[in-house]
Amino acid sequence: MSYTDELTITGLGAAYARRQIIADLSLAPMQPGQVISLIGPNAAGKTTLLRSIAGLHPTTGSQLLGTRELTHMALADRARLVTYMPQSLPQKVALTVLEGVIGALRASPIDGDSLSEQQLLETALDVIARVGIPQLAMTALDQLSGGQRQLASLAQALVRSPRVLLLDEPISALDLHYQLRVMKLVNALARERGMMVIMVLHDLAIAARWSDRIVVLAQGQVVADGTPAEAITAEVLAHVYRVVARVEPEETGLRIAIDDILTR
CATH class of the missing domain: 3.40.50.300 (P-loop containing nucleotide triphosphate hydrolases)
Incomplete structure (x- = not known):
């Protein structure tokens, strides 16, 4: 797009x-x-x-x-x-990095309703990799350092393609x-x-x-x-x-x- x-x-x-x-x-x-x-x-x-x-x-x-x-x-x-990324994510979020990015993608008006489960997974993993944290995909958001949380938040924002x-x-x-x-x-x-x-x-x-x-x-x-x-x-x-x-x-x-x- x-x-x-x-x-x-x-x-x-x-x-x-x-x-x-x-x-x-x-x-x-x-x-x-x-x-x-x-x-x-x-x-x-x-x-x-x-x-x-x-x-x-x-x-x-x-x-x-x-x-x-x-x-x-x-x-x-x-x-x-319009997508807004604040300075930090909420502290207590019971999701992995991958689940958070998939959730953001599902909410996207561009792709969220049209992608299959496999496509959702592949798209989310691609954005996580481009941000540079593929090793953290299955890590819980509340277990990340401040910098890691910032990158996870960026992946959630970018995947929406606002x-x-x-x-x-x-x-x-x-x-x-x-x-x-x-x-x-x-x-x-x-x-x-x-x-x-x-x-x-x-x-x-x-x-x-x-x-x-x-x-x-x-x-x-x-x-x-x-x-x-x-x-x-x-x-x-x-x-x-x-x-x-x-x-x-x-x-x-x-x-x-x-x-x-x-x-x-």
């Missing part, structure tokens, strides 16, 4: 109790097949934005996927289009090998399937290397939005992170050197 719908966000607002987290946020159309990274300091609104797109947090404004207005869509209907995949810090618990493996896989699947991927990342160098587009958030507002070279600049890093930095282009992305912190 290959998707063609753009996602356009206009005037989005989100609050917790009386505290406004995001106010009147707008983003130019995000394209199928793109990997878009959200970066910014703590409490910038990154996770709130992902949860808002997923329909897990009340919002105002418009979130238009093609001709569909997500804001007014029932959560079950939205989940057929139009929009939302990943909240998908590599935060992983070692360097698996960080790069996950970023390569997510990029490859985005292009193969025409799937839009929006993810929160804290590592600026990884975001610069593997993203088509970077959105920099601070205090619920868009500070910069564009290609990695356009969005990650010394001026933006000084404003958002309060650091003195040098940013230079290189073949695999950007070289970012942090020289000092700003104290004023």
Whole structure:
């Protein structure tokens, strides 16, 4: 399958109790097949934005996927289009990795109702292998380490082949090998399937290397939005992170050197 719908966000607002987290946020159309990274300091609104797109947090404004207005869509209907991977799975889940991925595939509107039991098994095992944890297929989810649980959660998200995949810090618990493996896989699947991927990342160098587009958030507002070279600049890093930095282009992305912190 290959998707063609753009996602356009206009005037989005989100609050917790009386505290406004995001106010009147707008983003130019995000394209199928793109990997878009959200970066910014703590409490910038990154996770709130992902949860808002997923329909897990009340919002105002418009979130238009093609001709569909997500804001007014029932959560079950939205989940057929948008898949959200939180930072961690629930702690007590009485399923194996394989059972969890098969369950996610069964719930997929693309393949879940049409695949035979053998096809479900083969598809689930293929995704588990591509993520890099075939040896854990029969391991219970509640027996996994933090990094292993993160990979199992990613397999559950990827097997659904959503139009929009939302990943909240998908590599935060992983070692360097698996960080790069996950970023390569997510990029490859985005292009193969025409799937839009929006993810929160804290590592600026990884975001610069593997993203088509970077959105920099601070205090619920868009500070910069564009290609990695356009969005990650010394001026933006000084404003958002309060650091003195040098940013230079290189073949695999950007070289970012942090020289000092700003104290004023």
